[in-house]
Amino acid sequence: MEIKKPAMAGTLESSDCQVTVEPGDGKIDFVLESAVINQYGNRIRKVIMETLKNLDIDNVRITVVDKGALDCTIKARVEGAVSRSTDQFENILWGGRRKS
């Protein structure tokens, strides 16, 4: 799937995260700022990479500002941002890419 334009999902409230995706330059560029980076930085990166993989995205600039969101929230925010950047308003990408 291709990121067509910049898009955002999420907030900077506690226990949420704000995900911004932009068209990449041929690879995944990942920037993380997190209130819990010391304890969960590696895990957050893993969840985001897995989510992008499930969406078939390998060309994106993704910036995440995390305020202690749980894995499920992070995943939903990434899927939300990607849906918006690809103008996917039907069959929104909750839970990864729809196979059909």
Next chain:
Amino acid sequence: MINAVGRDIPEEILKITGKEPFMGIHHFDGSVYKKDGPYTKCVINSEGSKMVDSIRDCLVKCGIRDGMTLGFHHHFREGDYVVNMVMEEIHNMGIKDITICASSLGKAHDKLVEYIEDGTITGIQSSGVRGKIGRAISEGKLKGLAIMRSHGGRVRAIETGEVRIDIAFIGAPTCDDYGNCRGIGGKSDCGVLSYSMVDADYADKVVAITDCLVPFPNFPAHISMTKVDYVVVVDEIGNPEKIATGAAKPTTDMRKLMMADYCTEFVVNTPYFKDGFSYQTGVGGASIASTISLAKIMKERNVRMRFGVGGLTKPMCDLLENGQVDALLDTQDFDLDAVESVINPKHFRISAGEYADPFNKGAVVNKLDFVILAALEVDVNFNCNVVVGSDGMITGAQGGHPDTAAGAKCTIVITPLLQGRIPAVCTDVTTVTTPGESIDVVITDYGIAINPNRQDLIQCMKDVDLPFKTIEELRDIAYSITGKPEKVQFDDKVVGIIESRDGTVMDVVRKIKEFQFTGE
């Protein structure tokens, strides 16, 4: 060397500080020592005056010089002006290498970071630090080791002579021209001056800084003229409105109310809940809610409290107003209602030494039945951390946590299981401030764990309808939601020590390291 809470204290730190590793909360019980005393400049001539025109003149009269240790108190909490006022003068005079020995420091003192960076301040000894000073210490900017000690521990350190205060500064809401200080009666009241009392007794020079000079005698004095060298008048010593900053107001948060109900249910089912019991709480939302719900049950069952201790807030003072407690013993007021309550004849001021010092002939904390505390983290050994954030940054203060926990017959820690994504119950706390041997019960919104050392309490609760779990079960629930946290990556450099109330080393605080991704 591994200490009694399993923390590895580097030999080098023991060597530099001359301290021993923590050996258990009662290790020094019954030991004997000779108290230190101040160099005292006698005032015999009746023509002299203690009034000095400015803080600068005071500093000169006190013989300020490089390397001195200065004492401060924190009754104005986030509204304190005195520390910054004095340190700015010292900075302007070009004095270096000052150690601040304060009862606590907070965000009100963010300005001190520039003095830490330029070498004006090279030592900090405090109950804890919040705000930018905490960050500066964690980033290794302080030249010396920061020492975090409890309120009782600070008194011990001064009385034993481990710390010698050259000049103590007392922010006095009212003062007369001869140095009689009171915590009330002026335009900026803080209620009591309890933390300063040991400074007044043991510092070589004592300076009262006031914004309300009153005619002699300012009686009954909270700190006597017999201990004060100089008096200086300034425009404002603090902003009492900010005393309550950070302290909780009665909460409507259902999670906290539920924990408060658990706590009250637990308390009333212990053998200590009977007519004449004693009680202290912190200022967390759940602790305050517990006091309110306990007051209701006390009324229903016609049980009176003999004394309440604080760190006082409105709900505790309400008990006094409503005739549910015989006496309040006060070292600090956390809101303006508590400040106003100080004039009640059954609201007694006590010194920090009377409150919590482990090295006197018996402190109030030893007489406590219950203390309700909060914590940033509790581990499966019931060790608590209240100073260092889970991210490794210094961000809190010991306060009376280890003192009251050690003294009380039943020490209850209330904490939500999750603070955002951070599990409050974990395998190993980031830094130990209060040893697990003094923690009896941990109450969370997901269940209650009793320390297995307290089989008596476990027996009492056999038929009580509360969600009891083991501490490991609580941790596992937390980790199942948040995922298992990784250990924070620290630098090797030690930037501070967590001092046990008896002066031994409970733990060390290391310099934080910038996070780097590891693994694939």
